[in-house]
Amino acid sequence: MTRITEISGLEILREEILNKRSKDRTILRTCISTGCKAQKSLKVVEALKTAIMERGLQETVEIKKTGCHGFCEMGPIMVVEPQNIFYRKVKPEDVGEILSTLNGSGGVVERLLWKDPVTKEIVTHERELPLYVKQDKNVTYRSGKIDPADIEDSIAAGGYRALGMVLNSMKPAEVIHAVIASGLRGRGGGGFNTGVKWKICSDAPGDMKYIVANGDEGDPGAFMDRSLMEGDPHSIVEGMVIGAYAVGASQGFIYVREEYPIAIEHLSLAIRKAEEYGLLGNDIMGSGFDFSVQINRGAGAFVCGEETSLMISIEGKSGMPRSRPPYPAIEGLWGKPTIINNVETLANVPLIISKGADEYAAVGTDGSKGTKVFSLVGKVRNTGLIEVEMGTTLREIIFGIGGGIRKGRSFKAVQTGGPSGGCIPITKIDMPVDYDSLREAGAIMGSGGMIVMDETSCMVDVARYFIDFLMYESCGKCVPCREGLKQMHQILEDICEGKGEEGDMETLSGLARFMSTASLCGLGSTAPNPVLSTIRHFRHEYESHIYDRKCRAGVCKNLFEYRIDPELCNGCGLCRLKCPEKTVKGEKKQPHSINNSKCIKCGICFNSCKFGAIKIT
Amino acid sequence: MDVEAIDQILEIHEYRHSNMIAILQDAQALDNYLPEEALRYISEKMEISLTRIFDIVTFYKAFSLVPRGKYTIRVCCGTACHLGGAPQNLDQLNRLLQIQDGETTDDRKFSLETVNCLGACALAPVVAVDEDYHEAVNAGKIEKMLSAYQEEE
Numbered sequence: 001m002t003r004i005t006e007i008s009g010l011e012i013l014r015e016e017i018l019n020k021r022s023k024d025r026t027i028l029r030t031c032i033s034t035g036c037k038a039q040k041s042l043k044v045v046e047a048l049k050t051a052i053m054e055r056g057l058q059e060t061v062e063i064k065k066t067g068c069h070g071f072c073e074m075g076p077i078m079v080v081e082p083q084n085i086f087y088r089k090v091k092p093e094d095v096g097e098i099l100s101t102l103n104g105s106g107g108v109v110e111r112l113l114w115k116d117p118v119t120k121e122i123v124t125h126e127r128e129l130p131l132y133v134k135q136d137k138n139v140t141y142r143s144g145k146i147d148p149a150d151i152e153d154s155i156a157a158g159g160y161r162a163l164g165m166v167l168n169s170m171k172p173a174e175v176i177h178a179v180i181a182s183g184l185r186g187r188g189g190g191g192f193n194t195g196v197k198w199k200i201c202s203d204a205p206g207d208m209k210y211i212v213a214n215g216d217e218g219d220p221g222a223f224m225d226r227s228l229m230e231g232d233p234h235s236i237v238e239g240m241v242i243g244a245y246a247v248g249a250s251q252g253f254i255y256v257r258e259e260y261p262i263a264i265e266h267l268s269l270a271i272r273k274a275e276e277y278g279l280l281g282n283d284i285m286g287s288g289f290d291f292s293v294q295i296n297r298g299a300g301a302f303v304c305g306e307e308t309s310l311m312i313s314i315e316g317k318s319g320m321p322r323s324r325p326p327y328p329a330i331e332g333l334w335g336k337p338t339i340i341n342n343v344e345t346l347a348n349v350p351l352i353i354s355k356g357a358d359e360y361a362a363v364g365t366d367g368s369k370g371t372k373v374f375s376l377v378g379k380v381r382n383t384g385l386i387e388v389e390m391g392t393t394l395r396e397i398i399f400g401i402g403g404g405i406r407k408g409r410s411f412k413a414v415q416t417g418g419p420s421g422g423c424i425p426i427t428k429i430d431m432p433v434d435y436d437s438l439r440e441a442g443a444i445m446g447s448g449g450m451i452v453m454d455e456t457s458c459m460v461d462v463a464r465y466f467i468d469f470l471m472y473e474s475c476g477k478c479v480p481c482r483e484g485l486k487q488m489h490q491i492l493e494d495i496c497e498g499k500g501e502e503g504d505m506e507t508l509s510g511l512a513r514f515m516s517t518a519s520l521c522g523l524g525s526t527a528p529n530p531v532l533s534t535i536r537h538f539r540h541e542y543e544s545h546i547y548d549r550k551c552r553a554g555v556c557k558n559l560f561e562y563r564i565d566p567e568l569c570n571g572c573g574l575c576r577l578k579c580p581e582k583t584v585k586g587e588k589k590q591p592h593s594i595n596n597s598k599c600i601k602c603g604i605c606f607n608s609c610k611f612g613a614i615k616i617t
Numbered sequence: 618m619d620v621e622a623i624d625q626i627l628e629i630h631e632y633r634h635s636n637m638i639a640i641l642q643d644a645q646a647l648d649n650y651l652p653e654e655a656l657r658y659i660s661e662k663m664e665i666s667l668t669r670i671f672d673i674v675t676f677y678k679a680f681s682l683v684p685r686g687k688y689t690i691r692v693c694c695g696t697a698c699h700l701g702g703a704p705q706n707l708d709q710l711n712r713l714l715q716i717q718d719g720e721t722t723d724d725r726k727f728s729l730e731t732v733n734c735l736g737a738c739a740l741a742p743v744v745a746v747d748e749d750y751h752e753a754v755n756a757g758k759i760e761k762m763l764s765a766y767q768e769e770e
Binding site for chain 1: 633634635636637638639641642669672673676677678679680694695696697698699700702705708709712732733734735736737738739740741743750752755756757
């Protein structure tokens with residue numbers, strides 16, 4: 001290991017790393033990120049290690065444990081390089097066969113290739129996968145390609161090059177100017193211009209300043225930040241050092257959710273390694289600039305993603321928000337000027353420096369520059385992590401990249417922005433996805449969670465879900481949020497239980513106005529969004545719950561029944577066997593029936609019927 | 618209460634009040650919950666009122682003041698999991714274990730908790746038993762999932 005003591009040392013080290021690498025090795029890029037790890041990818045790695053040793057392939061085959069590739073649902077994922085062969089759902093018992101194809105015969109293990117569920121076409125190469133073809137990977141480019149635990153792998157792939165450029169030839173004001181010119185806006189939810197924020201902090205008087213990376217990704221249904229922290233932690237560290245240099249900060253904090261243990265592990269390692277290599281700490285790359293970073297683990301409070309709460313949490317207290325102004329850029333941690341940026345925002349910074357602001361700003365729409373990472377999940381065929389140019393339409397994302405809706409069902413809505421966001425209906429499917437269009441549609445960009453819903457999703461239940469979520473997460477400091485959410489929750493609960501009344505929607509809208517005007521922080525002021533957007537776009541569903549006492553999606557238990565269609569039921573008896581309450585009756589090979597007075601609507605029969613004979617009425 | 622271990626934790630965090638959350642997280646890792654005597658000890662050593670500590674411990678969901686079971690089952694209730702059937706899974710766990718969210722079975726085998734989002738949304742609905750993530754869980758699969766932990770003795 002060589003500590004870099006002058007800026008030119010970084011390029012020399014990069015050359016050295018690249019030179020010492022054998023060119024004709026086969027590399028097995030195996031994902032060990034949360035999604036693949038949950039599907040036992042570490043066992044695959046272990047099996048690979050053993051098999052490689054047994055076959056004496058140590059010199060020619062290398063396992064690279066990477067972060068997220070994006071196609072999480074297909075995990076464990078392995079890509080064989082340089083051939084770029086994409087294997088999915090790899091099991092430990094498959095590794096022998098995979099290694100056998102590497103002896104120059106050029107074969108592939110066909111059963112592990114991805115098959116398009118619709119066209120049945122088999123795709124061999126990673127670069128040809130529909131989920132990847134239409135993406136524009138910038139921020140996530142290195143995730144899945146490099147070993148996040150190996151700083152040399154990051155450096156070889158261009159890591160810290162932008163920092164070198166900054167320390168070598170840019171004044172802090174020039175860095176800020178470049179970030180302003182790039183048009184970068186906060187990727188965590190607010191969408192505020194990052195460079196402007198930096199300028200305010202830089203101009204604020206004070207000899208002690210701080211920079212905070214917000215990795216408290218609390219929005220349910222979102223995992224972009226997790227994947228980035230796990231897969232390319234050095235890009236975040238690099239962005240932080242550049243930001244610290246620009247505003248004159250000497251201490252940084254990365255606030256990460258406790259629910260993300262791998263992210264914490266990889267970031268901790270990245271910090272330690274960056275310090276060893278002279279890329280963090282005192283006298284960074286011999287430039288005389290000092291900056292250190294520590295990690296703070298969250299402890300399961302959603303409100304701590306809000307910047308003022310987050311700061312109070314870093315100070316070691318209960319993270320309750322305070323009113324703004326003063327904004328953190330002027331008066332933040334311990335009263336000192338503080339920059340708080342989302343981790344994805346910070347990971348964009350090195351790209352801006354290395355590409356140049358103009359080239360960066362050439363991508364995207366007028367008001368939203370660059371690319372954005374989204375987690376595409378829910379009832380869509382291909383789920384995972386995607387990165388697209390700002391302004392890409394919802395249709396391209398959901399039907400192009402996502403491959404449309406599962407099980408041949410139809411698209412109902414897409415929810416963006418987490419609990420502060422909203423639901424966008426089919427009529428807006430051709431809308432470009434950028435900060436301003438989403439806001440116009442009653443949603444927000446938020447951190448980038450995109451949850452696709454089909455006809456089995458009840459929009460009143462979705463509203464209730466988010467209000468329920470927020471009610472439990474409201475810190476209780478201000479009345480509008482604390483009491484408003486409680487009232488909204490009660491009304492929605494009543495509607496979902498079949499006790500809705502005329503005027504409920506008006507009461508909800510009234511409460512929403514009051515909460516958005518009078519709440520102390522963003523959690524409360526945006527809390528009504530899921531209710532407002534569902535009332536706006538799915539009023540008929542509220543009406544059918546309130547007036548007809550029906551939940552057509554089959555979600556609200558009091559408002560529907562399961563019925564077995566005798567035409568479609570062939571009497572296989574699976575539902576009868578699986579029903580925990582023994583409410584299904586019927587003779588073998590004869591149509592069955594459900595005793596609705598005893599049915600608890602657990603949905604086990606509905607999900608297990610292979611013939612679609614169980615209907616919602 | 619392991620006094621030595623707690624002293625070591627306080628030492629690592631330099632008795633700093635700003636490290637209070639991390640101190641409590643590390644202390645909780647010892648017994649998987651925070652016993653009252655540990656909180657009293659930390660309060661005394663850190664010269665910080667017990668009320669302040671109690672405020673933090675009750676504010677953050679990650680802390681538990683009551684003992685947890687051998688296994689902690691966390692039902693992910695993120696949006697994707699909710700749509701995929703997390704409420705039904707939770708109902709089924711309530712029925713099978715005869716406990717509610719936040720409770721522990723009488724034999725101290727399982728604790729049941731809900732979590733806002735585990736960030737494994739592409740595998741929804743997810744139920745985690747300690748570090749094991751179970752993907753695409755539906756109510757019908759839960760009994761079998763639990764039996765793997767019940768038999769293991």
